[in-house]
Amino acid sequence: MSIKGKAYIVGIYEHPTRKADDKSLAQLHAESAKGALEDAGLTRADVDGYFCAGDAPGLGPLSMADYLGLKLRHMDSTDSGGSSYIIHVGHAAEAIAAGKCSVALITLAGRPRSEGQATGTAPRAAGGNAPDVQFENPYGPATANMYAMCAMRHMYQYGTTSEQLAWIKVAASHHAQHNPRAMLRNVVTVEDVVNSPIIADPLHRLDCCVISDGGGAIIVAGPEVAKSLKRPKVKIIGAAEAPKHQMAGHVDLTYSGAVWSGPAAFAEAGVKPADIKYASIYDSFTITVLMQIEDLGFCEKGRGGKFVADGNLISGTGKLPFNTDGGGLCNNHPANRGGLTKVVEAVRQLRGEAHPAVLVKNCDLAIAHGTGGSLGTRHGAATVIMERE
Amino acid sequence: MPSQERKIQAPQPNPETKAFWDAAAAGRLMIGKCTACGELHYYPRAICPHCLSDKTELQQASGNGTIYTYSVMRRALVPYAIAYVTLQEGVSMMTNIVDCDLDKIRIGQAVRLVFKPSESGQPVPMFTPV
Ligand SMILES: [Zn+2]
Secondary structure, eight states: OOOTTTEEEEEEEEOOOSOOTTSOHHHHHHHHHHHHHHHHTOOGGGOOEEEOOTTSSSSTTHHHHHHHTOOOSEEEOOOBTBTHHHHHHHHHHHHHHTTSOSEEEEEEEEOTTTTTOOTTTSOOOOOSSOTTGGGTGGGOOOSHHHHHHHHHHHHHHHOOOHHHHHHHHHHHHHHHTTOTTOSOOSOOOHHHHHTSOEEETTEEGGGBOOOBOEEEEEEEEOHHHHHHSSSOOEEEEEEEEEEEOOGGGOOOTTOOTHHHHHHHHHHHHTOOGGGOSEEEEOOSBHHHHHHHHHHTTSSOTTOHHHHHSTTTTSTTTSSSOBOTTOHHHHTOOBTTOOHHHHHHHHHHHHHTOSOTTTOOTTOOEEEEEEEEEOTTSOEEEEEEEEEEO | OBOOOOOOOOOOOOTTTHHHHHHHHTTOOEEEEETTTOOEESSOOSSOTTTOOSOEEEEEOOSEEEEEEEEEEOSSSSOEEEEEEEETTSOEEEEEEOSSBGGGOOTTOEEEEEEEEOTTSOEEEEEEEO
16 A cells, blocks of 8 residues: 555644743643644644654653643654654554544654753763663763764765765755744855864764754645645655664664665655755754765765755755755754654745745655664664645 | 773663673673574674574674774763774674874774773773774
């Protein structure tokens, strides 16, 4: 069974907050849910499927179902870090296609900024039963140095340069200047990026995403519901997911799980990378974007540096406009999980609702792709391909 | 920049991994070997990640390897080098590169095993350039 054409994204919401000192986590989830339902023109009573990940407070979906007063016949709390919500879109389409629910709500929220988390540089917390922890934590794996090891290897193996990586931040900043809510709105240059302090070799401060509070929500519904709503129709035509890990010690940090989820999603959608008009690509760090662009097939493996250089990701001038809201690199990274906002901006582009300065002309086909967990150890890759109907 | 002493989080051995850490305390680095499929793996497990056999055992590694990749964490109280080292036996492991000039570490560099005490006193395997 394919999900192609069986479900639509009918509601989206990006919480406007970037620092939520005055709100609770559950409240941010609920405000996001409310915003997406209003965007769709649906009510709480229409929701019969709920999807959330580890950022939702409480046990799986239960506390938020309780808080929101949801009456459900389907729930799914698949957690693969920041890519979870892209997986949820695919799973929601599957559930709708199988008749397990008709309107699916996906929520995300987090307050890492208010809570003062040193997200990228703090050593991972001890404890727990994860079998890998005792073989890794003594060595100080944070977030930044795990992605940095991928960048270091990519540079060694393919000749990728810091300047090429910097172009990814430059492109994001060109987009963020038009987003009044973006945390970093100043346009930066390649020199600004490579002259910013090193966090973990070879990644500079400006190679990293922002740390922000916030949230968001997505509503997925079947064709009948989508037809009844007075909104531009965004059809889900392909979705796939895959974990990548250390392969029993045969570690290869030059590629991500997108090498599996990408081709599977493209095959289901029946389209090619060259057909894509707009791409939301997870951007925890510049290297994350570069590797995923290669792995999704937008360019040959190892040629990502050349591909992203010279403004090729900037809307209006480049071949592959990406993250036109400024992405995680400049706009926000709610809960340290950027997958949901990736889908949101892709839907805005397909609806023609992105900011006019970054709006992609005739945008009828878009991709949202994410990497959750850590590129340097184990992560979940998730791809969704959407079409304007 | 010379490497300095950093507080090393102590591993918490469990029944499956106690033999690995006991060997480390005796100065030996062990890797996983499966006698059913013959493959090596790391980190060592009771169940083989190649074939799911329970016929696994620990094999002592030579302690020689090369740096597959690394990164020096500059934004830390004490800067340190995290790395994956590919052992002569073929499997790679996360580790630290220590007792050296952090600015001179390179991919492909030959390294050898050393042990450093963690906060509990339990020694953990690390590497230093040859
Ligand atoms: Zn085996």
